[in-house]
Amino acid sequence: MNLGAFGNYVLPMVVLLIIGVALFKNVSLFDTFIEGAKDGIILGFQVFPCLLGMIFGINLLLRSHLISDILGLFSPLFSLFNFPKEILPLAFIRPISGNASFAMMIDIFKTYGVDSYLGRIAAVMQGATDTTIYVISLYFGSIGIKNIRYALKAGLFADFVTLVISVLLVSLLF
Amino acid sequence: MVNKIWGSFIVIGLFYGFITGKIDMMNQEIIECGSSSFELFFSMFPMMILWSGIMKIAQEAGILEFLSRLLRPFFSLIFPELKKDDPALQYIASNLTINMLGIHNASTPFGLKAMKCLQEENPKKDTASKSMITFLVLNTSGVTLIATDILAVRSGMGSVNPTDLLLVTILATILNTTFALLMNAYLGRRER
Numbered sequence: 001m002n003l004g005a006f007g008n009y010v011l012p013m014v015v016l017l018i019i020g021v022a023l024f025k026n027v028s029l030f031d032t033f034i035e036g037a038k039d040g041i042i043l044g045f046q047v048f049p050c051l052l053g054m055i056f057g058i059n060l061l062l063r064s065h066l067i068s069d070i071l072g073l074f075s076p077l078f079s080l081f082n083f084p085k086e087i088l089p090l091a092f093i094r095p096i097s098g099n100a101s102f103a104m105m106i107d108i109f110k111t112y113g114v115d116s117y118l119g120r121i122a123a124v125m126q127g128a129t130d131t132t133i134y135v136i137s138l139y140f141g142s143i144g145i146k147n148i149r150y151a152l153k154a155g156l157f158a159d160f161v162t163l164v165i166s167v168l169l170v171s172l173l174f
Numbered sequence: 175m176v177n178k179i180w181g182s183f184i185v186i187g188l189f190y191g192f193i194t195g196k197i198d199m200m201n202q203e204i205i206e207c208g209s210s211s212f213e214l215f216f217s218m219f220p221m222m223i224l225w226s227g228i229m230k231i232a233q234e235a236g237i238l239e240f241l242s243r244l245l246r247p248f249f250s251l252i253f254p255e256l257k258k259d260d261p262a263l264q265y266i267a268s269n270l271t272i273n274m275l276g277i278h279n280a281s282t283p284f285g286l287k288a289m290k291c292l293q294e295e296n297p298k299k300d301t302a303s304k305s306m307i308t309f310l311v312l313n314t315s316g317v318t319l320i321a322t323d324i325l326a327v328r329s330g331m332g333s334v335n336p337t338d339l340l341l342v343t344i345l346a347t348i349l350n351t352t353f354a355l356l357m358n359a360y361l362g363r364r365e366r
Contacts, residue, residue, distance in 0.1 A: 010320060014272070014275065014277070014280075018231055022235035032234050036230025036231065039230070043286055043287075044218075052207070057180045060187035062187075063199045063203050064196060064200070065196070066186060066187065109328070114336075123324050125346075126321070127321035127339070127347075132314040135313050135314045138286075139285060140289075140302060140310075145176075145302045145306070149307060150358075154307065154357055154358045158316075158351070166346055169342050170342065
């Protein structure tokens with residue numbers, strides 16, 4: 001089976017399943033939908049300030065190019081360990097901004113090729129983890145958590161593991 | 175903590191921008207940030223409304239409960255502090271399921287709702303509870319099994335076999351989630 005085409009079925013199937021079961025169980029579908037959708041509006045407005053604030057901070061940091069400049073300084077060190085340093089900017093941006101890292105992944109595809117070693121690492125890394133800082137600020141911001149304890153540590157640890165695992169797996173398997 | 179991170183992003187970004195002569199870029203960002211986040215918001219907002227509606231239907235039809243019952247063994251392992259029938263688990267189960275299918279915008283309402291439920295049981299309202307952090311780690315480590323957006327880009331850019339990374343990505347996801355949960359359990363125990 002072509003799994004790429006399978007991807008197209010995911011969303012419609014989920015909708016079909018939910019609505020189908022509900023129809024079968026005699027849920028008053030449209031009323032319930034409207035009721036839930038109203039909650040969605042409130043939820044959206046609650047989330048927007050977090051979103052705006054986070055994008056503001058993240059973009060200022062990204063646009064200053066501080067991260068890429070720092071990585072440039074360390075690149076001889078990574079070549080020493082035979083580590084694909086071209087992937088590092090992506091690894092650093094991945095926990096901070098999903099959109100920026102997605103754009104970087106496409107950039108790596110364009111520069112080195114979709115099916116290249118680097119292209120594959122980029123794709124696995126982008127797919128296997130989610131945006132830590134974004135999730136923390138959105139989820140905790142929406143309920144007013146100020147002390148996040150060890151959440152950032154644990155989240156960034158996951159991102160670091162993903163970097164190592166992506167490089168290892170792609171090196172071993174392709 | 176979030177306060178400090180946010181503040182340092184801005185101060186460090188602006189400061190480094192100044193000394194490297196990117197004042198134009200900084201100006202542009204401050205001016206355009208509003209509209210660019212509005213754009214992102216409006217690409218998410220209708221999805222959130224739609225999926226909050228569908229979520230309510232799924233809840234009424236008992237699908238959320240079914241999902242959380244299905245994932246119960248896993249949940250009792252990683253959320254030992256929550257009751258078996260905790261309402262938050264329903265939303266967590268749905269959030270995870272939809273995330274696994276790679277529909278991130280649709281999963282956000284479930285995740286926010288789960289956090290709200292967890293907050294109700296949280297004794298210290300401004301401090302993250304253990305279960306909140308575990309749920310967060312699950313989310314940030316990523317549980318996507320089929321990353322449809324990446325698949326689409328790879329096939330669009332002429333990959334010979336766009337799906338050949340599917341199993342590798344799933345393997346990477348499982349491994350990093352496992353490690354992240356172990357780390358989370360360790361950090362949680364250490365801080366108590």
